[in-house]
Amino acid sequence: MEVFGSSGVRGVVGDLMTPAFVGRVARAAGAVWRDSHDGPGRPVAALARDTRRTGETFADAAAAGLTSVGLDVHRLGVVPTPGLQAYAESEGVPGLMVTASHNPPEYNGIKLIGGDGIELDRSELERVEAHVRAMRSDGAVGPGYAAWNETGRSRSVGDARRRYVESVVEAVDHGAIAAADLTVALDPGHGAGALTSPDLFRELGCEVVTVNATPDGHFPGRNPEPVPENLGDLGRLVRAADADVGIAHDGDADRAVFYDAAGRPVEGDATLAALAAADLAPGDATVSAVNVSQRLVEAARGADADLELTPIGSTHIITRIEELQAEGTRVPVAGEGNGGVLFPPYRLARDGAYTAARFCELLAGRGDIAGVADGPRTVREIVAPFDGYENVRLNVSHGGGTEREAMLDAIEAHAAAADADVTTIDGYRLDFGDSWVLARESGTEPLVRVYAEAPSRERAEELAHAMRDDILAATNEG
Structure with missing residues (x-):
């Protein structure tokens, strides 16, 4: 897909992200939701935003796009994305979130949520994207506008955060x-x-x-x-x-x-592994992305559970969870080591506050983790069974065009020359037994991301820098 990346659409404000573009995406999503609406009354969509400086402007543009095709809009104001998802699920209405998540302040973006509170899957996003691609900037082509007396209306919802x-x-x-x-x-x-x-x-x-x-x-x-x-x-x-x-x-x-209590960061992969170890049972499955840590591999193995890998991005992980659940497989926990954890029995959505509350349950002594004593625990005691690995992450910026192509070619060549097991689910992951390196193009920024993990910091840095050096050498040669 050209518009939606691994987690919605994001871009620099004034470049990709303009009020006109946001309005077109909202109009396209609204048309898809309108055409699939089969209940009584006018179709409804919920709309929320994060705190970004441009959020109010883009939310106004999104509201105009949604109402222009006949949807009523419930405006939630500033709400976390999982808060919008909770509202969408409870009200049975789809939602549009104006956010660029972790990106810098000059970015903004859009996430689309279904009436079940789950991010739209790839097939639904492709329907929306087809409408977006069909539109001209003046809106003269694409899904039809509602008649003057059938346009939607907006109303504010004041209790969504509560x-x-x-x-x-x-x-x-x-x-x-x-x-x-x-x-x-x-x-x-x-x-x-x-x-x-x-x-x-x-x-x-x-x-x-x-x-x-x-x-x-x-x-x-x-x-x-x-x-x-x-x-x-x-x-x-x-x-x-x-x-x-x-x-x-x-x-x-x-x-x-x-x-932890000493003010030191905890590896997100160790957190995910601990949360998984406390929830997984024999016959269960967990799902993560291709940059999965060996920590989660060990947690799944210790629970006699399966580990399924996907391309990076919550949309891919959610799709695979849904497939497994449809097959009758229990997936109690899934996610990525960047702090984006899902607990599907609660809601098939990444939820930072719920994840943190579940971690506090572990601190309070809830959840059985092999090698961790019962009763109140410290942060370090919880993640101690999953220590022993060092992670390095590097970003390499590109200017698009030939420079981007040269970088991707260099990654492929580096993989071909390596004495490693190569996985190409998303980018190139090279496994060396007890260590690995992955290089892939970012789905949200003009970057190539390089990840490496090994038992020692020295080995992880060696793998990551060797990959990065080959990528940079290719662009310098160009």
């Missing part, structure tokens, strides 16, 4: 969490989670201290991506407050990453 917080509190063992008397240091990164997660963890009985907790689309305290280089303030807050755990979100709060 309903979302209550749904998460009700879905976890809030009694056990409260009894653990946890101090939580929270960094929502000025994103949508700033309006929900502090209240959520207080209602779970935690003492909550915050940093970067004012909603601000300029993201003055840190960039939205919750990676260690952006989370120094959180580490310092954990130490200063003597907190039991640090929690950080991305811009739309569908991800959660963790810090």
Whole structure:
């Protein structure tokens, strides 16, 4: 697909992302939803946004596109993406989320949600994309507009955030969490989670201290991506407050990453493995992307469960989970090591606050993990069985065109020359037994991403830098 990448559509504001483009995508999605509507009354779509500076403008454009083809619009305002998904599921209406998730402030984007609260699958996205491609910029071609007396109307929904917080509190063992008397240091990164997660963890009985907790689309305290280089303030807050755990979100709060009581970052792959180990049973399956860590491999093996791999991106993971569930296979937990975890029995959606609450359950002593004692635990005790690996991630920017092609050719050549097992589900993953390296094109930014994992930092850096050096050499030769 040309419009929708691995997780919706995103781009730099004023370049790809303009009000006109957002309006066309909304009009296209609205036409698909209108044509599939078979219930009484006018079709309805929910609309929400994160805190980005351009979010209100783009939400207005999206509302115009949706109403122009005859849909009524429920405007939720600033809500985490999983909050929109919870609303969509409870009301049985599709949704459009204006967000660029973890991307820098100059980006914005769109995620499309079905009436079941799940991101649209590839076939549905292709129907929307066909309409988008058919349109001219003046809107003269494409799905028809509603007649003047059949256009939709917008109304504000003021309780969507409250309903979302209550749904998460009700879905976890809030009694056990409260009894653990946890101090939580929270960094929502000025994103949508700033309006929900502090209240959520207080209602779970935690003492909550915050940093970067004012909603601000300029993201003055840190960039939205919750990676260690952006989370120094959180580490310092954990130490200063003597907190039991640090929690950080991305811009739309569908991800959660963790810090231990010493203010040190926890590898997202270790968190995912621990959550999986506590939930998986023999005969179950878990699903992750091609950049999966050996940690999750070990967690699945220890539970006598299967591990299924997909291309990177929540849409691919969700599609595979749905396929497995249709076959009768239980998938209690799935996701990626970037903090995007899904608990399908709860909702087939990445939910940063719910993930963090489930991790607090582990801190409170809930969940059996081989090698971890029962009763209250520390963050480090929970992830200790999955230590022993080092990860390196590098980004290589490109200017598109021939430079991009040269990079992709270099990756293929590097893989062909390596003495490794090669997987091409998404990019090229080279497995060397106890270590691996993966190079793939980003689905949301003009980057090639390089990932490596090995038992030692030295080996992981060796693999990652060798791949990156070949990529850069190819562009220099061009």
